[in-house]
Amino acid sequence: xxRPEFExxxxxxxxxxxxEPVLLGIGDDAAxxxxxxxxxxxVAIDMLMEGVxxxxxxxTPELAGRKALAVNxxxxxxxxxEPTAVFVSVALPNDRGVEFARRVHAGLIELADEFGIVVAGxxxxxxxxxxxxxxxxxxxxIGPRPILRSGAMPGDWLFxxxxxxxxxxxxxxLTFTPRLAEARALVxxxxxxxxxxxxxxxxxxxxxxxxxxxxxxxxEAEEIPLTEWARAARDGHxxxxxxxxxxxDFELLFAVSPDQGKQLVxxxxxxxxxxxxxxINRSEGCKIRYADGRIEPLDPIGxxxxxxxxIASD
Amino acid sequence: xxRPEFExxxxxxxxxxxxEPVLLGIGDDAAxxxxxxxxxxxVAIDMLMEGVxxxxxxxTPELAGRKALAVNxxxxxxxxxEPTAVFVSVALPNDRGVEFARRVHAGLIELADEFGIVVAGxxxxxxxxxxxxxxxxxxxxIGPRPILRSGAMPGDWLFxxxxxxxxxxxxxxLTFTPRLAEARALVxxxxxxxxxxxxxxxxxxxxxxxxxxxxxxxxEAEEIPLTEWARAARDGHxxxxxxxxxxxDFELLFAVSPDQGKQLVxxxxxxxxxxxxxxINRSEGCKIRYADGRIEPLDPIGxxxxxxxxIASD
Numbered sequence: 001x002x003r004p005e006f007e008x009x010x011x012x013x014x015x016x017x018x019x020e021p022v023l024l025g026i027g028d029d030a031a032x033x034x035x036x037x038x039x040x041x042x043v044a045i046d047m048l049m050e051g052v053x054x055x056x057x058x059x060t061p062e063l064a065g066r067k068a069l070a071v072n073x074x075x076x077x078x079x080x081x082e083p084t085a086v087f088v089s090v091a092l093p094n095d096r097g098v099e100f101a102r103r104v105h106a107g108l109i110e111l112a113d114e115f116g117i118v119v120a121g122x123x124x125x126x127x128x129x130x131x132x133x134x135x136x137x138x139x140x141x142i143g144p145r146p147i148l149r150s151g152a153m154p155g156d157w158l159f160x161x162x163x164x165x166x167x168x169x170x171x172x173x174l175t176f177t178p179r180l181a182e183a184r185a186l187v188x189x190x191x192x193x194x195x196x197x198x199x200x201x202x203x204x205x206x207x208x209x210x211x212x213x214x215x216x217x218x219x220e221a222e223e224i225p226l227t228e229w230a231r232a233a234r235d236g237h238x239x240x241x242x243x244x245x246x247x248x249d250f251e252l253l254f255a256v257s258p259d260q261g262k263q264l265v266x267x268x269x270x271x272x273x274x275x276x277x278x279x280i281n282r283s284e285g286c287k288i289r290y291a292d293g294r295i296e297p298l299d300p301i302g303x304x305x306x307x308x309x310x311i312a313s314d
Numbered sequence: 315x316x317r318p319e320f321e322x323x324x325x326x327x328x329x330x331x332x333x334e335p336v337l338l339g340i341g342d343d344a345a346x347x348x349x350x351x352x353x354x355x356x357v358a359i360d361m362l363m364e365g366v367x368x369x370x371x372x373x374t375p376e377l378a379g380r381k382a383l384a385v386n387x388x389x390x391x392x393x394x395x396e397p398t399a400v401f402v403s404v405a406l407p408n409d410r411g412v413e414f415a416r417r418v419h420a421g422l423i424e425l426a427d428e429f430g431i432v433v434a435g436x437x438x439x440x441x442x443x444x445x446x447x448x449x450x451x452x453x454x455x456i457g458p459r460p461i462l463r464s465g466a467m468p469g470d471w472l473f474x475x476x477x478x479x480x481x482x483x484x485x486x487x488l489t490f491t492p493r494l495a496e497a498r499a500l501v502x503x504x505x506x507x508x509x510x511x512x513x514x515x516x517x518x519x520x521x522x523x524x525x526x527x528x529x530x531x532x533x534e535a536e537e538i539p540l541t542e543w544a545r546a547a548r549d550g551h552x553x554x555x556x557x558x559x560x561x562x563d564f565e566l567l568f569a570v571s572p573d574q575g576k577q578l579v580x581x582x583x584x585x586x587x588x589x590x591x592x593x594i595n596r597s598e599g600c601k602i603r604y605a606d607g608r609i610e611p612l613d614p615i616g617x618x619x620x621x622x623x624x625i626a627s628d
Contacts, residue, residue, distance in 0.1 A: 023354060024462065027526070029392035029510055030358040030453065032460050035349035040337060044344040046437045047403035047448060053439075078343035089361035089448045123360045123448075125367075134361060134403045134437075134448030139344065146346050148338065196343055212341070 005092075005124045008101050012122065015109050021084050022118045031121040033085055039140035044075035050093075050130035054174065061100050061131075062107030063174040068133040069108045071199070073115065073178035074250045076139040078197035080147040080187050082180065083139040086112050089123040091132040101126075104133065115180060143187040147254070152194035152213035156280040157261030161272050162251040164202055165230025165242035172227070173248040182252060185270050190263060195254040200300075201245040202277075205253055206286055207300040213255075216283030219298060221290045225275045244288075245301040255280055319406075319438045322415050326436065329423050335398050336432045345435040347399055353454035358389035364407075364444035368488065375414050375445075376421030377488040382447035383422045385513070387429065387492035388564045390453040392511035394461040394501050396494065397453040400426050403437040405446040415440075418447065429494060457501040461568070466508035466527035470594040471575035475586050476565040478516055479544025479556035486541070487562040496566060499584050504577060509568040514614075515559040516591075519567055520600055521614040527569075530597030533612060535604045539589045558602075559615040569594055 009026065018025040024032040035041055048054060048068045059067070069086060076083045088108060092101045101124075112119055117137075141147075152158075161182050167173045179197070186192055194213055198205045202224070210217055221240055230242035256264065261276060268274055278288075288298040323340065332339040338346040349355055362368060362382045373381070383400060390397045402422060406415045415438075426433055431451075455461075466472075475496050481487045493511070500506055508527055512519045516538070524531055535554055544556035570578065575590060582588055592602075602612040 024460075028462050028464075029389040030356040030395065030460075032393075033355040033357065035353075035355045037351060039349075041347040041349045041355065041452070042344040043347065043399070043401055043435055043450070043452065045401045045403050045435055045448075045450060047405060047439055047446070049405050049439060049441050049443065049446075051443075052405075052441050075343040079346070081344065085357070087357055087359040087450060089359050091361060091363050091366075091446055121357055121359055125361055125363060127363050127366050129363065129365075129443060132361070132363075132405055132446050132448075134359075134446075136357070136359060136401060136450040137344075138355070138357065146338075146344075148342050150342075 005126060008098055008124055011102055012105050012119070016119045019118060022120045025118060025120040026122060031085070033120065033138065036140050040146055042076055042079050042081045042139035042141065042146060043136065044072045045134065045136045046071045046075070047132065047134040049132050059174050061103035064131060065104035065107035065133065066111045067174050068135045069111050070176060070178050071250065072135045072137040073180060074197040076137055077178050077180045077183040078195055078252060079141065080143055080183050080192055080195060081139040081141050083115060083117045083137050085118050085120040085138045087121040087136040088119060089134045090125065091129060092124070092126040093131055094126050094128050104131065142184055147192045147195040149194055149196045149209045150212035152209055152215050152255040152280045154215055154280055154282045155258060156193055156255040157258055157276050158217060158253070158255055158278045158280060159274050159276050160198070160202070160225065160251050160253050161274050163225040163227040164198065164249045164251060165227045165239065165246045166233060167246055167248040170227065170229040176250045178250065179252045179272065182270055182272050186254065189267060190256050190260040193255045193257070195252055198249040198251050198253050199247060201247045202253065203244040203298055204300040209253065209255070210286055216281050217278055217286045218281060219278035219286065219288040221288050223275060223277045225273065319440060322412055322438055325416055326419050326433070330433045333432060336434045339432060339434040340436060345399070347434065347452065350454050354460055356390055356393050356395045356453035356455065356460060357450065358386045359448065359450045360385045360389070361446065361448040363446050373488050375417035378445060379418035379421035379447065380425045381488050382449045383425050384490060384492050385564065386449045386451040387494060388511040390451055391492050391494045391497040392509055392566060393455065394457055394497050394506055394509060395453040395455050397429060397431045397451050399432050399434040399452045401435040401450040402433060403448045404439065405443060406438070406440040407445055408440050408442050418445065456498055461506045461509040463508055463510045463523045464526035466523055466529050466569040466594045468529055468594055468596045469572060470507055470569040471572055471590050472531060472567070472569055472592045472594060473588050473590055474512070474516070474539065474565050474567050475588050477539040477541040478512065478563045478565060479541045479553065479560045480547060481560055481562040484541065484543040490564045492564065493566045493586065496584055496586050500568065503581060504570050504574040507569045507571065509566055512563040512565050512567050513561060515561045516567065517558040517612055518614040523567065523569070524600055530595045531592055531600045532595060533592035533600065533602040535602050537589060537591045539587065
């Protein structure tokens with residue numbers, strides 16, 4: 001008789017096939033990969049817990065597995081990178097059985113396949129607790145170097161991909177497409193100065209870029225692209241507040257020179273929109289200009305992208 | 315006011331310093347490493363859950379963090395590798411506070427320092443659940459290639475490092491030293507055919523080597539090195555049974571040619587003993603010869619290295 005997790009591991013192995021750069025995937029003490037010459041190795045890691053980052057039945061097991069990978073792919077995109085392999089450790093609830101476990105992994109593997117990435121290793125455990133998934137993704141930069149948070153320069157134009165706000169309410173956080181294609185298009189078109197993905201909310205994450213780059217910024221409230229959900233929200237918070245502080249947008253926030261910014265605006269052909277939302281300056285901290293011309297300080301009001309009782313950070 | 319996990323992340327950053335091959339560690343969307351030229355990239359991942367892989371107060375927070383790294387270092391050693399960087403994701407119990415979280419990381423960082431490895435990234439979360447730690451370790455082979463489970467050949471001598479049995483009872487599983495130095499000494503002395511670390515118990519893990527290598531083996535019961543704890547156990551199981559089936563020894567099991575085996579026995583100078591426990595043959599499966607000459611089949615009787623209610627696998 002097989003132990004249930006061996007059965008699961010056999011099933012996972014049947015679903016994935018090793019290919020370059022994975023020389024040896026699941027089944028030994030460690031995976032073996034061939035790292036690219038002259039590229040840096042990128043490593044992203046994120047843990048998702050049931051009740052904090054997803055809940056059932058709001059999420060399906062497939063969507064929980066999918067999200068665990070997607071948030072890591074978003075991190076690799078934010079470095080202007082491409083993913084190379086996926087490693088998954090799970091704590092599976094005993095009472096939900098092997099079929100549940102299979103569905104979690106199926107959701108993850110489907111997204112990996114979509115981006116041509118191999119699931120190259122993992123660790124499968126079960127317990128009398130909620131579902132926990134920790135994913136590690138390796139990658140490498142697409143362009144000459146990875147793009148950090150720390151390279152924004154005074155005068156730079158600030159852009160975001162897509163639209164912001166309401167990710168938890170609209171379930172966008174379970175279904176979003178990590179911005180890998182957009183990161184690649186950006187690298188191919190312009191010289192990026194700084195980039196990160198928006199997971200704590202625009203205001204909070206912009207502060208991370210400003211602190212790392214030792215610069216300030218002025219945002220244009222009217223320019224911040226808001227989702228339909230944020231525009232329609234009737235929960236006491238303004239659409240702008242949702243756009244600034246809701247977590248888990250998983251859009252890219254990036255800075256380029258004004259010349260490169262103009263070029264981007266005129267030449268961008270990807271389906272996902274990009275929007276200039278402000279400019280980097282030499283001041284300290286972040287300000288925001290409202291439609292009426294008022295300029296006010298903008299605190300890092302993003303607080304938590306927890307949807308349950310816990311707190312979380314990336 | 316800082317969110318408690320930001321405070322924790324600041325503290326972790328103060329405890330570690332980036333150095334080669336880590337170009338950029340904690341603080342951006344992903345870490346950046348410089349992979350070695352002409353070496354394969356090894357990646358090991360393991361998740362440890364409170365109540366399954368450790369319990370409090372049997373373990374201290376420091377020992378829980380230490381173990382989460384140690385089991386991964388054992389995996390890297392088993393590939394005849396050396397570790398290069400550590401990535402840690404945690405689910406921290408809300409009710410235990412920041413000091414508890416610091417102690418978990420302190421135990422892990424202390425072991426990382428002992429082996430000169432950088433903690434290069436992580437993900438810090440908290441929830442109303444038990445402690446979960448998932449660690450990913452990158453590494454590279456020491457010798458010309460990583461050593462797999464699949465290279466054992468008929469005629470090979472089978473060795474183990476150290477002594478076996480009773481790891482959970484004796485708390486060895488919380489305090490063991492991963493066999494990185496021993497793996498290095500082996501690579502420098504002989505050509506290893508196959509290697510793995512013993513985490514499910516000798517009998518179970520030997521079957522993994524035999525299945526992967528498509529060979530059989532004959533063990534010598536009298537030769538299996540047993541810990542004091544296994545020899546003294548009065549729990550209805552024989553000392554041999556403990557040596558064969560207890561999990562979490564985290565010793566190395568390896569196969570070399572008879573010539574190389576003789577050389578090892580005569581030249582081995584490390585403090586940790588190595589012991590020849592049997593030989594690889596062309597049969598199917600595994601047999602064991604007892605002191606009285608009886609030869610019997612040996613099932614993969616290692617069952618679980620869970621110490622709580624769950625099951626676990628590596």
